[in-house]
Amino acid sequence: GDAYRKICVTLAVRERVAEVEQWLERIRSQGLELELAPYRIMACRRAKAGDVAGAEAWLLRARDAGLKLDVACYNEVMAAYIAADQALAASRCLEAMTSQVLKPDVLSYRSVISGFAKVGHARLSASWLERMISAQLAADVACYTAVVCSSAKSDDRYQAAKWLERMVGEGLQPDEVAFNAVVSSFVRCGDMTSAGLWLRCMVQAGLIPDSTLFNKLIGDCSRRGSMDEAVSWFELMKETPPSLPNAVSYNLLISGYAACGEEATAVEWLGRMRLVGLSADVASYSGLVGGCAGCGETLNAVKWLQTMAAKGLKPSVASYNAIVTSFARQSDSRRAELWLNRIREESLEPDTISFNAVISSYCRAGNFARAEERFRELGAAGADVATFTAFIDGCARAGKADEALGWLDHMLSARVRPDVGARSAVSKACALRGASASNGTDRIFKKMAECRVDPNPSTLSG
Numbered sequence: 038g039d040a041y042r043k044i045c046v047t048l049a050v051r052e053r054v055a056e057v058e059q060w061l062e063r064i065r066s067q068g069l070e071l072e073l074a075p076y077r078i079m080a081c082r083r084a085k086a087g088d089v090a091g092a093e094a095w096l097l098r099a100r101d102a103g104l105k106l107d108v109a110c111y112n113e114v115m116a117a118y119i120a121a122d123q124a125l126a127a128s129r130c131l132e133a134m135t136s137q138v139l140k141p142d143v144l145s146y147r148s149v150i151s152g153f154a155k156v157g158h159a160r161l162s163a164s165w166l167e168r169m170i171s172a173q174l175a176a177d178v179a180c181y182t183a184v185v186c187s188s189a190k191s192d193d194r195y196q197a198a199k200w201l202e203r204m205v206g207e208g209l210q211p212d213e214v215a216f217n218a219v220v221s222s223f224v225r226c227g228d229m230t231s232a233g234l235w236l237r238c239m240v241q242a243g244l245i246p247d248s249t250l251f252n253k254l255i256g257d258c259s260r261r262g263s264m265d266e267a268v269s270w271f272e273l274m275k276e277t278p279p280s281l282p283n284a285v286s287y288n289l290l291i292s293g294y295a296a297c298g299e300e301a302t303a304v305e306w307l308g309r310m311r312l313v314g315l316s317a318d319v320a321s322y323s324g325l326v327g328g329c330a331g332c333g334e335t336l337n338a339v340k341w342l343q344t345m346a347a348k349g350l351k352p353s354v355a356s357y358n359a360i361v362t363s364f365a366r367q368s369d370s371r372r373a374e375l376w377l378n379r380i381r382e383e384s385l386e387p388d389t390i391s392f393n394a395v396i397s398s399y400c401r402a403g404n405f406a407r408a409e410e411r412f413r414e415l416g417a418a419g420a421d422v423a424t425f426t427a428f429i430d431g432c433a434r435a436g437k438a439d440e441a442l443g444w445l446d447h448m449l450s451a452r453v454r455p456d457v458g459a460r461s462a463v464s465k466a467c468a469l470r471g472a473s474a475s476n477g478t479d480r481i482f483k484k485m486a487e488c489r490v491d492p493n494p495s496t497l498s499g
Contacts, residue, residue, distance in 0.1 A: 049078040061102075071102050077110045084117035089126040092118070096133075108139055115148040124152035128165065143174055150180050154187035162187045163196065178209050185215045189222035197222050198235065210242070217247050224250065229257040233270075240277055248280040255286055259293025264302075267293055284310070288320045295328020300337060303328060319345065323356045330359035335372075338363060354380060358390045365398035370407070373398050377411075389415065393423045400431025405440075417451050422459055425451075430462035433469060441466035 076099035083091035153162035181204035188197035223232035258267035294303035322345035330338035364373035399408035425448035432441035
């Protein structure tokens with residue numbers, strides 16, 4: 038009997054199904070005692086292959102043969118299901134265990150919880166964790182972490198935070214994975230205040246946050262002009278090795294201070310960067326160029342772009358665009374165009390932003406002939422809503438209502454959807470012709486329908 042059973046197990050391991058069935062029949066026909074092993078092995082093999090029906094059939098055969106399926110057997114099959122991303126099948130196994138008056142253990146629930154988390158079903162994962170707790174089983178860190186991470190990945194940040202809090206409330210110590218998931222979720226949703234609170238909790242727990250999370254917070258503060266807060270995150274990062282500040286951290290502070298008009302402080306941070314052995318790169322100088330240009334310190338922006346080039350670093354189109362746009366905002370169309378031409382001289386390709394800045398400057402100055410030359414150079418395919426709005430608004434300002442509405446026709450023919458700025462410009466043009474301002478929006482919707490452009494009202498609200 039033992040020899041037969043060993044043969045049967047060996048064949049099951051090799052998945053020689055027909056021979057397994059023959060030997061099982063031989064064992065039965067000779068009145069020998071069957072054992073669970075070959076059925077369990079075949080069920081696991083089928084489960085791992087994603088063959089749910091096949092796995093369930095082997096479990097059913099075992100029961101029909103009078104064999105008692107134990108918790109270990111179910112757990113092994115469930116683990117195989119999870120490996121094949123068959124979380125639903127694993128959950129059916131867990132349901133079957135309870136229906137047979139078996140008591141699932143921590144491993145049973147953990148398989149299902151992690152299985153649903155793995156395939157992105159955060160709510161089902163959380164539901165099974167609730168059932169585990171209701172069954173008075175002690176959920177471990179792995180169970181909670183699976184739910185936290187799954188909720189965070191689905192951007193259900195409050196649910197992720199709730200489960201992290203519950204984990205702590207149960208006396209468990211969350212690891213970096215759980216905390217990083219929660220912080221990242223708040224960052225992705227733009228809730229930097231909550232992200233910062235959780236990151237501080239993480240540090241207080243003696244855990245090491247991902248360095249990218251520090252940089253996200255530094256960057257957010259820098260963009261908002263909250264430089265003291267940005268520096269405080271930088272300093273906390275320094276105190277939390279190995280998440281030490283890197284080139285990205287310094288560059289964010291450099292660009293932030295430059296954008297706030299504090300060029301001297303930005304340069305000071307450039308010096309600090311060098312003192313710690315980090316080399317200033319394109320992003321470092323681009324931050325200075327963009328910041329100075331954004332504050333209207335265009336000549337300083339030019340100086341930093343030239344410094345960048347002198348150090349063998351190649352400025353990007355974005356850096357040139359910052360200078361072009363800055364001159365354009367100052368109504369210095371000549372210099373704006375000069376720097377637009379410089380982009381090509383540096384073997385770069387100007388983009389829509391480059392052209393829009395120059396076109397807008399010429400339109401505001403009433404030099405429509407020059408603006409149209411640049412429009413033709415850009416090409417209708419490259420024009421966007423800002424391009425056409427510049428013409429509509431410029432013509433309306435110059436009292437050229439018919440020309441303004443002609444540019445609306447041109448925009449819609451190019452299947453470019455108007456936005457709030459375009460609506461305002463068109464309304465201004467309609468008012469010049471003696472029509473009410475509301476007729477501007479009506480005209481847009483009518484023309485959009487004629488040109489078969491989807492008239493999405495939300496784009497025209499405000």
